[in-house]
Amino acid sequence: MNLLHVSPTPHERGRMSVRHIMLCVILALLPTTIAGCITFGKRAVLLLAVCVCSSVIWEALCRILMKRDQTIGDCSAALTGLLLGLSLSPSIPIWQALVGSFTAIVVVKQLFGGLGQNFANPAATARIVMLVSFQGTMTSWLMPQSDAVISATPLVTKSENFMDLLLGNSAGCIGETCAVALILGGLYLWLRGIISCFAPVGMIATVALFSFLIGENPLYQVLSGGLLLGAIFMATDYVTTPITKNGKLIFGIGCGFLTCVIRFWGTAYPEGVSFSILLMNLLTPYIDRLTKTNPFGSVHHKKEAAKS
Amino acid sequence: MKRLNGVFLSHRKHTENLLTEVLPLPPYVRIPMQMHMGAPCRPIVHIGDSVSVGTQIGEPVDNFGVPIHASVSGMVKAVEDYLCQNGTTCAAIVIESDGEQKTAFSVKPPQLETREDLIAVAKASGCVGLGGAGFPTHIKLASQQTLDTLVVNAAECEPYLTSDCRQIVEAADEVLNGILLIMRFMKLKQCCIGIEENKAAAIKKLAEVCAEHKNIRMCVLPSKYPQGAEKVMTYHTTGRVIPEGKLAADVGVLVMNVSTCAFLYRYSVTGMPLVERRITIDGDAVKRPCNLMVPIGTPYQMLLDYAGCDYDHLEELICGGPMMGMSLMNLEKPVCKPNNGLLAMKKAMQVHTTSCIRCGRCMAACPMNLMPMELERAYQKKDVEMLRKYRLNLCMNCGCCSYVCPAKRPLAETNQLAKALLAKA
Numbered sequence: 161m162n163l164l165h166v167s168p169t170p171h172e173r174g175r176m177s178v179r180h181i182m183l184c185v186i187l188a189l190l191p192t193t194i195a196g197c198i199t200f201g202k203r204a205v206l207l208l209a210v211c212v213c214s215s216v217i218w219e220a221l222c223r224i225l226m227k228r229d230q231t232i233g234d235c236s237a238a239l240t241g242l243l244l245g246l247s248l249s250p251s252i253p254i255w256q257a258l259v260g261s262f263t264a265i266v267v268v269k270q271l272f273g274g275l276g277q278n279f280a281n282p283a284a285t286a287r288i289v290m291l292v293s294f295q296g297t298m299t300s301w302l303m304p305q306s307d308a309v310i311s312a313t314p315l316v317t318k319s320e321n322f323m324d325l326l327l328g329n330s331a332g333c334i335g336e337t338c339a340v341a342l343i344l345g346g347l348y349l350w351l352r353g354i355i356s357c358f359a360p361v362g363m364i365a366t367v368a369l370f371s372f373l374i375g376e377n378p379l380y381q382v383l384s385g386g387l388l389l390g391a392i393f394m395a396t397d398y399v400t401t402p403i404t405k406n407g408k409l410i411f412g413i414g415c416g417f418l419t420c421v422i423r424f425w426g427t428a429y430p431e432g433v434s435f436s437i438l439l440m441n442l443l444t445p446y447i448d449r450l451t452k453t454n455p456f457g458s459v460h461h462k463k464e465a466a467k468s
Numbered sequence: 469m470k471r472l473n474g475v476f477l478s479h480r481k482h483t484e485n486l487l488t489e490v491l492p493l494p495p496y497v498r499i500p501m502q503m504h505m506g507a508p509c510r511p512i513v514h515i516g517d518s519v520s521v522g523t524q525i526g527e528p529v530d531n532f533g534v535p536i537h538a539s540v541s542g543m544v545k546a547v548e549d550y551l552c553q554n555g556t557t558c559a560a561i562v563i564e565s566d567g568e569q570k571t572a573f574s575v576k577p578p579q580l581e582t583r584e585d586l587i588a589v590a591k592a593s594g595c596v597g598l599g600g601a602g603f604p605t606h607i608k609l610a611s612q613q614t615l616d617t618l619v620v621n622a623a624e625c626e627p628y629l630t631s632d633c634r635q636i637v638e639a640a641d642e643v644l645n646g647i648l649l650i651m652r653f654m655k656l657k658q659c660c661i662g663i664e665e666n667k668a669a670a671i672k673k674l675a676e677v678c679a680e681h682k683n684i685r686m687c688v689l690p691s692k693y694p695q696g697a698e699k700v701m702t703y704h705t706t707g708r709v710i711p712e713g714k715l716a717a718d719v720g721v722l723v724m725n726v727s728t729c730a731f732l733y734r735y736s737v738t739g740m741p742l743v744e745r746r747i748t749i750d751g752d753a754v755k756r757p758c759n760l761m762v763p764i765g766t767p768y769q770m771l772l773d774y775a776g777c778d779y780d781h782l783e784e785l786i787c788g789g790p791m792m793g794m795s796l797m798n799l800e801k802p803v804c805k806p807n808n809g810l811l812a813m814k815k816a817m818q819v820h821t822t823s824c825i826r827c828g829r830c831m832a833a834c835p836m837n838l839m840p841m842e843l844e845r846a847y848q849k850k851d852v853e854m855l856r857k858y859r860l861n862l863c864m865n866c867g868c869c870s871y872v873c874p875a876k877r878p879l880a881e882t883n884q885l886a887k888a889l890l891a892k893a
Contacts, residue, residue: 163797165784165816168881170791170867172627174475176829176874178822234822276823276875403828403839455859456472456836457699459712 178275182235184354188345189242189393195328195338199304200250204334208245210257215241218265226270236275240264243283243393246335247386247434248290252297259293260286280441281400284390284434291429299430301331325383336386346392355396358405362412363391363419370420387419390433400441407444407451414440469707472700472835474692475868477627477791479666483748484630488638488759491774493565497540497765499525500550500560503804504602506532508558517544520572522741525561534594534604538572539743539763540565553787553794553801560802563765577739583609586653593735594742594805599624599632599696599725600788602806605732608724609654611717618656619705619716620647622663622670622726623689623696626789629809631746634759635727636670644677646729647684649736654722659684660705661726666691693791694866698723700835712862727808742805749775753782753812762803768810769799777812784816791867819876830869830879836862840869840879847886852893855886863887 197205219237223230231237244264248257264286272278291298324330328338336342349355367387368378382388395401395415402411415436422432429435502508509526513519519538526536542565550560578589591606599621620643624632636643647659661678663671665688678684687705689695699710701723708719716723731742743764750757755776762771768785786793787801788809795816803810830840839858846854860883869879 164782164795166795166797167784167816168878168884169793169865170871170880171784171786171793171795171811171813171817172477172790173817173819173870173876174872174874176872177876178825178874181825181827181874231822274823276825398825398827403826403831403841452842452858453831453837453839455712455838455862456703457709457711457714458859458862 178234178236181354182239184352185349185393186235186239186242188349188354189239189246189335191341191344192246192335192338192389193242195341196246196250196334199328199337200302200334203302204250207248207250207252207254207257208242208334210254211245211248211261212238212241214258214261215244215265218262219270222266222270223274228274231274234275237265240269240282243335244286247283247287247333247389249298249300249332250302250334251300252290252294256290256294256297260290263289276399278399279444280438281394281397284394284437284441287434288438291434303331304329304337322379322383325380330384332384333386333389336389339383339388342388342392346388349392349396355392356405356408358408359395359401359412359415360391362409363395363416364388366413366416367419370417374424376424381420381423385423385431386433390419390437391415394434394437395440400444402444402447402451404448404451404453407447410447410451411440411444414443471690471692472703473833473837473868474694474700474835475833475871476691477693477871479691480627480750481630481633481666482628482750482757483759484633484667485669486634486758488634488746488761491760491762491766491771493540493567493569494763494766494770496545496562496564497763498550498560498562498767498802499536499539499765500552500558500802500804501526501536502552502556502558503536503764504596504604504806506530506604509533509536511547511559511561513544513547513561515544515546518542519544519563520570521743522572522575522739524574524741525563532604532607534591534596534606535741537594537741537743538563539765541568541570542566553796571740575739575741577737578735580649580653580736583653583655586650589736590732592741593732595728595731595735596742596805597725598727598731598745598806598808600626600792600806600808602804605724605728608717608722611715611722613717614720615654615717615722616657616720617706617722618647618651618654618659619702619721619723620659620661620726620729621696621698621701621723622661622667622674623701624667625664625691625693625695625697626791626793626809628750628811629748629789631748631759631808632726633667633670634746635730636667637673639730640670640673640677642730642733643674643726644681644684646731646733648681649733650722650724650729651683656722657683660687661685662687662689662695662701662705664689664691664695693868694835694864697835697864697866699864712859745803745805745807747771747803747807748809749812750809751786751811751813753778753814764805765802767800767802768796771803771810772799772812775812778814781814782812784813786811786813791871792865821877822875824875824877827874829872829874833868833872835866835868836864838863840883843886844877844879844882847882847889850889852890855890860886860890
């Protein structure tokens with residue numbers, strides 16, 4: 161009689177996999193990707209393709225060089241590439257996009273140990289690196305449906321046509337202009353149970369409230385710039401944000417607050433979403449430590465409750 | 469009331485509508501002297517002794533143990549070493565059946581007048597929890613705490629298993645009488661029967677027999693694993709929270725499995741100790757899933773033969789349910805007292821583990837609201853202080869964290885290893 165397979169419990173596992181989660185997020189990004197491609201044309205399609213492909217290639221090369229298991233199959237590199245592409249101006253040169261994806265995948269993600277080990281959001285960090293390095297191209301915007309006209313984003317021009325902002329008929333990064341598409345993607349992820357609503361809602365609500373308090377138009381502040389893209393797709397990144405609901409809420413509020421501070425008082429940059437997310441990423445371990453769960457029936461908690 | 473976390477599993481209760489069959493008498497049985505926690509019993513028979521059904525063959529050596537009885541009539545063929553599932557060795561008594569199933573003279577209805585009698589009776593009957601964990605019943609009954617509520621656990625939350633469900637459907641009156649017996653002698657004011665909503669037939673049966681009894685309440689609970697865990701069951705039926713390091717008795721609750729209640733009643737009437745039990749045979753490697761009434765000590769191979777097991781494609785054999793059951797090395801093990809299921813699987817689960825992506829699904833699934841990813845990190849660092857801080861001791865190894873993990877990390881397994889580390893520290 162042959163020996164049977166012996167394994168520790170449980171003897172079955174759920175169907176959800178990392179790859180499945182990543183594909184869901186990519187699917188949720190599709191509406192805004194399509195909207196961006198329609199708005200900015202062939203140039204945007206090319207740029208997104210370059211970002212996605214180069215990210216996957218960087219990851220593959222990196223894993224080969226580091227003699228580690230190949231991980232491109234989990235689709236996280238493709239997702240990072242897409243997210244990075246969506247947060248770039250459609251006018252930047254291809255080589256700059258390649259530098260961006262290299263920063264995201266190799267420097268921010270793989271050098272720290274790959275998926276799950278990076279402390280900062282690869283796409284957001286790469287965008288910041290590019291913003292600092294290539295300030296000229298990163299902040300020159302194309303008008304929708306034309307290649308030539310350079311214009312400023314609505315955050316700078318303050319043109320307040322909400323219909324344009326909702327549908328994406330305005331200047332900006334490829335994936336940040338069409339608010340409807342972003343919200344659609346966010347709703348899909350939330351309903352599928354992939355993301356929780358605490359961080360995005362916290363972040364957006366904070367920006368709206370802050371803007372209202374200092375006399376800016378809250379709706380305009382929420383719909384313009386990269387806020388929705390950042391709040392829905394970057395502030396909900398599992399690896400670099402807090403785990404508990406309370407932690408996520410604190411993270412979201414922090415991001416919203418920092419975004420407003422940079423937007424209203426930062427002189428160098430009109431936009432603060434990626435900076436705020438990166439800064440809050442750094443605080444994530446501390447937020448996690450502050451927001452431990454309360455185990456069922458734990459005695460420690462009872463004592464504290466009795467004291468207070 | 470806030471419900472505790474858990475996971476929704478596919479039920480696969482293929483056997484819930486099948487009448488329990490009686491396994492043809494095995495030619496021999498092998499009865500281990502250790503079938504649950506506590507020290508193994510001491511064999512009190514020798515090779516060549518003739519025994520009848522119900523003859524005591526093993527004597528407990530500590531207060532925790534319960535006597536073990538012969539499950540077939542015949543002759544003791546061997547008293548041999550036996551490798552238990554926990555890796556220790558104990559004695560096992562092999563009895564060759566003579567096919568007559570004579571009842572021992574000692575089998576007669578017990579005297580039952582006081583609570584002390586009930587405790588003694590439970591011990592003498594060899595009764596342990598029949599729901600899977602096998603906690604000795606007399607220890608529960610002998611609690612020094614003031615008990616006021618009986619919680620009858622009929623959740624049977626593991627996939628496949630239906631032995632408790634069949635007990636209710638086939639003999640709900642035994643269950644009711646068992647409940648009344650325990651309530652009378654333990655002086656309990658009320659009883660809650662906790663049952664998962666996926667057992668419509670059993671719920672109907674129980675509601676019928678309990679209709680006249682105002683102090684017995686049915687609690688139909690969502691079919692969410694691990695509904696049948698003691699702490700979860702107690703909380704969902706009575707709203708009482710069992711604090712860390714305490715037992716159900718400390719909050720005035722006596723939790724009993726539904727089949728255990730029924731057995732205690734049968735014993736009070738017939739005096740026949742725990743020598744047989746109902747067990748579910750299922751899994752994709754058996755052609756005919758069924759519930760069987762089998763003598764304790766029957767080799768698993770006989771059960772599998774009866775259910776039509778495809779041995780050529782058998783890859784994993786699980787004793788118990790798929791979430792908490794133990795996988796077995798070979799077919800030689802016999803049926804033990806707490807054994808409620810036997811699953812024969814064609815394909816052993818193969819998983820590819822990747823890095824934790826901190827998605828928090830393990831935390832959202834943990835019924836105890838622990839943070840398994842933090843526990844894993846702490847274990848990797850061998851950080852005993854952190855393990856304590858994140859309440860490792862509250863983990864009951866239900867396996868929800870491993871089940872939901874998209875990176876397929878062995879979180880429940882790590883918690884068990886961490887508990888061993890904590891015990892050494």
